Amino acid sequence: MKRPFFLGLGAIFILIVTLTIYGTYLNQRGESKIAARMSDQSIPLRGAKVQVRPLKARLNVDTLNLYSNRMADAVTLLDGRITSIAVRKNTRVVQGQPLFTVTNETYPIKIRQADIDILKVDNEIIRSENEIVKSESNLARAKSEFERYGRLFAQEAVTKEKFEEIEAMYREAQVNIKNANLQRESLLAQKEYLVAQKQQLLIENSYSEVTAPIDGEVLILYKTLGSYVTAGTPMALIGDFRTLNFSIDIQDDTSKSFKAGDMAKINFAHADFSKIYDTEYEASNAGSDRNFTARIVEITPPPTVPANIRKILWEVDNRAGLLEPQNYNSVYLQMITSRNCLTVPLDAMTSPARNEVFVAADGKIFRRQIQTGVDDGTFIEVVSGLHENELVVTGGTEDLEDGMKVDFTLEGDDNIG
Secondary structure (H helix, E strand, C coil), rough: CHHHHHHHHHHHHHHHHHHHHHHHHHHHHHHHHHHHHHCCCCCCEEEECCCEEECCCEEEEEEEECCCEEEEEEEEECCEEEEEEECCCCEEEECCCCEEEECCCHHHHHHHHHHHHHHHHHHHHHHHHHHHHHHHHHHHHHHHHHHHHHHHHHHHCHHHHHHHHHHHHHHHHHHHHHHHHHHHHHHHHHHHHHHHHHHHHHHHHHHHHHHHHHCCCEEEEEECCCCCCCCEEEEEEECCCCEEEEEEEEHHHHHCCCCCCEEEEEEEECCCCCCCCCCCCCCCCCCCCCEEEEEEEEECCCCCCCCCEEEEEEEEEEECCCCCCCCEEEEEEECCCCCEEEEEEEHHCCCCCCCEEEEEEEEEEEEEECCEEEECEEEEEEECCCCCEEEECCCCCCCCCCCCCEEEEEECCCCCC
């Protein structure tokens, strides 16, 4: 009984092992077939050629800060009360044009008092000149007497005491005329001071007119009619916004695509042209999708100076009067003049740094590092890393790996394998 039992058990065990081995074989064979099929499978992809194209560089700017180099306050140089205002808000003015009249009632009184003081000094000067004439006459007589008594004293015709008395009178006459001349000079200096003081009062009184410091538009009137102001008080803000400026910092390699004098269109895609100074438009408002032109004024540091970052200074033509010195968001600049350069579609970029693409060659794709420059919103400049007529994958690159087989189709062309 035992023998047949163990023989049957052994047979069952052999059968189980045999089935397990056979199942493993079938599984490995299936996986090998799947792997072989996968290795022979080609992924359908679309792409484009690396080509030389005319490209108008585009610069995207998150925030554009427009400012004016021509804004200034009209300032009063006189204490007083505003008695007239010659302009209104939004009025265009030229440099030197009167804006306000400030009246200080004390100045006419001060000027009249200065005239009185000058007249008094003039009278004193006349008296001093008369005193000089009198002193000169006394000096002439004293000198004559001194010389006559000198001869008499030499002849012993007069006493020494009398001679010394005459000599003292002569010396006194000399001192008197000297003092009279000093008095006259002092009065003349005093008059000169009073005349200068009066002139200063006249000049200050002429400051009653507050004038425009620059050509431009009256943006703000700080003061109203009848207000009392002191010297140095700002009265109005004058600005000339026919041209505005802004600057953009860019990488050195990118800056080589630009030069002073280049022109660009600015698109304020989401701007509202509300006027922060409530000024009037000089031309019709065409709405939010309005283009303006800008010109490159300067690139600093200049290309001859080594630098990683360069600043491009732009000047905006704002003769339409729609823009104001403030921040604008979601702005892009498109250069007006194109230049030929090696390009690929922007869709070919596989990283935010825009320095990597998949290149298709011999039915496979390979990842490649490249260096890029400016773009126009559709194509991007290739500085290095690719050659003309090479093929790059455009879009759908998330799960791709080096060495994958592909059925490559050029955009707009038939399958090229």
